[in-house]
Amino acid sequence: MPRMQTAKVSLPATNRRPAKVDDMFYRHLVSSLRTGVLAITRDGLLAVINDIAYRSLGLAPRAGDLGRHFTEVLGDCPEVISILQSAFDTDDLPNRAELRLRHTGKSIGYSLSRIYDDQGHAHGATLFFKDLTQVEVLEERERLRDRLATLGEMAAAIAHEVKNPLASIEVMAGVLRRQFRDTDDAREQLDDIIKEAKMANAIVVEVLEYVRPIQIQPERVSLGDVLTESLALAEGKIPRGGIHFDVTINPDVPDIVADAHQLRQLFANLIANAFEAMNGKGRVSVRASLVQGDVEPLDGKHALPASVCVELKDDGPGISADDLERVFSPFFTTKPQGTGLGLAIVRKMVNAHDGRIHASSAPGRGTTFTVTLPVSPIRQFPLLMETPDGPNSRR
Template sequence: MFDTDFNFANLGECIWNGQENGFRIGIAGSGAGFSVILDTIHSEPFRNFLPDLSLVALSELKQSPAMMPVPDLGVPVYDTFDQMLEAHPEMNLVVELVGDDDRLGEIRSKLDNSISLLDHREAIFFCGFYDMALTKHHFRVSFENQRVLLQSIIDEIREDIMLLSREGRIEDANKRVWQRAGKTREEILGHFCWQCATSRGGRQFCASLDPTCPFHRTLHTGTKDEAMFTRLDENGHLLYYRIYSYPIYDSRGNMTHILMMHRDITERTYQERHEQQRDRLAVIGEMSTYLAHEIRNPLFAIGGFANSLLKSTNLTEHEREKVSILVSETKRLDHILSSMLNFTKPSKSTLEEVDLCKLMTETVDLMSIGYEKHGYEFTTECNGKVPCVQGNAGMFKQCLVNIIKNAFEAMPDGGIISLKLDMRGDMAALSVSDTGVGMTSREQEKVFSPFYSTKEDGYGLGLAMIRKIITDYDGRIEIASKPGQGTTVTMLFCPVLGSCELPALQDDS
């Protein structure tokens, strides 16, 4: 049975706790364990295990000719223990390594209660402690090297990676997260992820806690999840992100953390949608060609009979009105069929050198006539170092005219239309900006789709046709817009004898 008066709290006391000022050590003899004792006192790996240790003196070293050079220790050496004891009253720990029991008894008899003694038999425990401490130091160094290597690898990953607590607070993150947020790693730790996550250019990714985030589904289901989000950059370009969430479990199977990864898939999404649209256009082209020819023949017959009826003098006014509608609708259908056929025809013809600055100036002069009096104002900016591009001047001018007309329709009460010609990488970029109503991200996703139109009487082939013409000449068209802040349409062209490599959307992440 246990003694009920025994204080178990004393089990937690360590012998070192009574030595707040550390130990001043004197060593007598240099037998087994001598080098281990010296390493224990002077080596860094042991400082986490022991109180402050300092060697003040050595004595009786004759029997160890193979020991380390005494002068390197920087402490005095005495022939006898008595000399050392008398010269260093500050000693409070004596280590006996003479290895002789009789000599040990003599040394013990000369020590008062303020000086502790560690004899040569007890020193063997230091050897075990020494090996354990070195092993721990080795594993610590190895672990630190592995940690640094793993952190370096994670920091080089292009995705944003955050380790979140169950409350959604950041406990760790890779370098991309805190660098793009303009903060240090320490500044983001402990904050909610939505307060620190950013998109390109350092813009805040979430304005508040988003209940649709995969984090919440993983938190409730305990399984990995993912979702796609769209954002606008500072210029109004549409950005695409895929967000992943992964549960992290401890050894007991409890979910302790959630790993979040933000992947920018903008370029990939644009490329995939471009390929999908190209395949879709091929199908639409074949179908449109077939339908146009099949419909046009009976349509000509209907139109011809309708025109003949309209010339008849036997029709009443009411009948003439109906026939007029019939003639008008057949003409409208014929116009739609012509547009469909033009859309399916290859637009690329013989190449020529096109001066975009001249083309822009001529187009603005043309469009100014009749429009400036309705409140529309043009501004132009032309970089004189932009080379000529390869293409068809007539088609490019028609594309520019149609884009400007779209700008007019976006500003029915007038506004400013800004045209700018500059270089973007190896491509010549011609931009048209308006101050109109702008577009939502959903409208941006569909704006280049054939037969999609925001106009009540539109056929939806305007921007789709422009895109087809530009891409047929190895160029590209981009759109950037924000609701209420206007729209910018940019056409990118290949310079004559240029490299003609399409630049990706600017990634300043």
């Protein structure tokens, strides 16, 4: 059996010392932290403070802050001064505590710790903290969403319970009207009951429509067909009278993938809204054009989908600047018998299609609603099955 040979490997001995990190590295470390850092010596002199600390505390950086007593630098923050003053008085230092700055109203989350030297003596104290104001805003938005969701469920339940009695009132009033056909006063009063019951029912229907989630059923849609059908729906709501209505669709506008039923209702609401504002005279013009997708600004590589822009313009009385800011808010209306939900529902439908809607107006200059819808949906929806006769549509 052959002898195994071994080889000795010698490594040169070195007396290399660990590389010394200069003070600039530690300065950059502190300034790069995403939290506020504030440190004081045992004598109360300010040793460290970074830019985020200044911003979070609402203080302006001043030359010569380092080396001054922390109470002089933090004069506008008595809450922070009180915390630092207790740093050497108790062993129960706060960890993940919160405070609110009176002079700014900001909410601050913080942790306080001591700095010890090699002999274990307290050499100073450090305060790490973070501005929680934005977190509070997000939490409040979440709570608001929960409250609105609960309110929506309540509204849907109430509307459902009210809808059936209203239908009964309308039917019974109609029966009584036929029985009292020879009594003018009774017939007029019953006509009023039927009218008010229908209006109340319309409000209930709109409330249900607003609070219910929209289920998109996409299909290939011709914008020209949708606008033609929307006009017919609008005329069924509001008499057109002598209003001129014209539609211009640029030749390059393609069919879009969208929910045809929702689009018909969306544009019918906008057209009816224009008719109601114009009192039977004037002009409503609709123009549709193709907008090519821009390059995604995040990476400069991916193109956003092309979209179709539909402008609906009327030469009615216009909307004041104050009202224009609230025109899409639910239950806001300037009409004596309006519910204030029509345009809120329109915006909800546009958002469900990943689109945008904008209103521009001025008193005496008419109003323009601009709806922009992607040619293809940004989110992936299951496309309705197509048959040899064309796509299935809810018409």
